[in-house]
Amino acid sequence: MVRRPALLRPTLPKPPAVLTTLPGRFTSRLHDERVASWLGIALGVSILVSFGTGLVSHFMQQPAGWMLWPSRPVNLYRVTQGVHVIGGLATVPLLLAKLWTVYPKLWQWPPVRSIVHGVERALVFVLVGAALFQFVTGVLNIGYWYAFRFYFTTAHYWTAYILFGALLIHVANEWSKARRTVMTRPQDAVGRRGFLLTVAAASGVVALTTVGEAFTPLARLAVLAPRRPGDGPQGVPVNKSAAATGVTSAARDPGWRLTVTGRVARPVTLSLADLRALPQHTARLPISCVEGWSVEANWRGVRLRDVLRMAGVAGDARVRVESLEPYGLYRTSRVDAPHWRDPLTLLALGLNGEPLDLDHGYPCRLIAPNRPGVMQTKWVHRLVVL
Known part of the structure; x- marks a missing residue:
């Protein structure tokens, strides 16, 4: 057998000594499989809950053509979005602790021992990267600090699928080891516990100092919440003021009219005085924002179904509600039949016993049960039957 000369044999560069000796420096008992497994289980459950509630939020805001969300229970969106945001914030300590527990594995040498090992490490990289992206951008969005140029909603939605898929693969790969580790009782568990x-x-x-944004009795504790019940005009917070959206003059115009057009038996045009002359109804409904805050209020106005029936609208029609806002993704919203036929859905003219404040949508706004706040259109001036 002819041996290859030593000079021609492929050799790998010798790694720096700091990399080969670094793993031995992680001597804490907390960098072990048992702690990582318990944190991983808690983190996995939290991510699954966030994923499910996030899908509810997304498809309520951007429903597919075949989707018809119910109008009841009234607080469904308030609860699911509150769980999504408050639970997501409470997950941050879990994520940081999990990363701290397993980060010594990042310094393993050689970094890739085989093709299978390389694929596993790549998937872990995707899992960690997607989790950090979701939680960092989510916290920034909750705080209304858009330090990024991409559209948060789209990026958050699609990255959620990447995170969910990577999590499923990781669970399938690590389940037997995690189960064996968790079921084995360690000799010294005091430090880990x-x-x-x-x-x-x-x-x-984190949860306690945030939950008050949706649970009014704990509002005083909500020091981490961007909005709290009781703050804002008429005791209800606002995200966008009339001045910021450029509708002040149009909303205060004495010539303002509400029109009903589109596929109608007869077009309808109503002044503010005409709306006030119609039968008035009161509904106690929450404003529930995508950032997690919500607050109940007493709204008074005309039932949307009464106005639509004046125009002879078919019972299965869909309605596009249009705002005076000149631009914006949510200057219009779609109201499906289950919502506009609900007696709690109002074209509100008053709030908490007072005429509607300009920042809350004067002269007229939509308020309906089980809808995201961005779809409770303010400064309404046109209803288009589709």
Whole structure:
């Protein structure tokens, strides 16, 4: 057998000593499989809950053509979006603790031992990257700080599928090891238990100081919430003012009219005085924002179904509600039959016993049960029957 000369044998460059000796420096008992497994289980459950509630939020705001969301229960969106945002914030300590526990594995040498090992590490990279992207951009969105140039809703929606898929693969790959590790009782569990309880307490504190944005009795504790019940005109927060959207003059115009057009038996045009002369109804409904905050209020106005029936609208019609806003993704919203036929759906003219404030949509706004706040269109001036 002819041996290849030593000079021609392929050799790998010798890694720096700092990389080969670094793994031995991670001596804490908390960098072990048991802690990582418990944190991974909690984190996986939290991500699954966020994924499910996030889909509800997305498809309520951007429903497919065949989707008909119910108008009841009234607080469905309020609960699901509150769980999505408040639970997502409470997950941040879990994610940070999980990353801290497993980060010594990032310094393993050689970094890739085989093709299969390389694929596994790549999937973990995707999982970690997607999780960090979702939580960092989610927190920025909640705080109304858009430090990125991409459209948050689209990026958040599609990255959620990447995160969900990577999580499923990771669970399938690690399940047997995690199950074996969790079921084995360690000899010394005091330090590990204290660490896990500290992480759980941190998540609890985050939830407690945020939940008041949706649960009014705890509003005073909501120091991390961007909006709290009671703040804002007439005791209800606002995200966009009339001045910011450029509708002040048009909304205050004495010549303002509400028109009903499109596929109608007879077009209808109503002044503010005409609307006030119609039968008035009161509904206690929440404004529930995508950022997680919500607050109940007493709204008074005309039932949307009464106005549409004046125009002879068919019972299965869809209606596009148009705002005076000159531009914006949510200057219009679609109201399907289950909502506009609901007696709680109003063209509101008053709020909490007072005439509607300009920043809340004066002279007329939509308020309906089980709808995201961005779809409760303000400064309404036209109803188009589709």
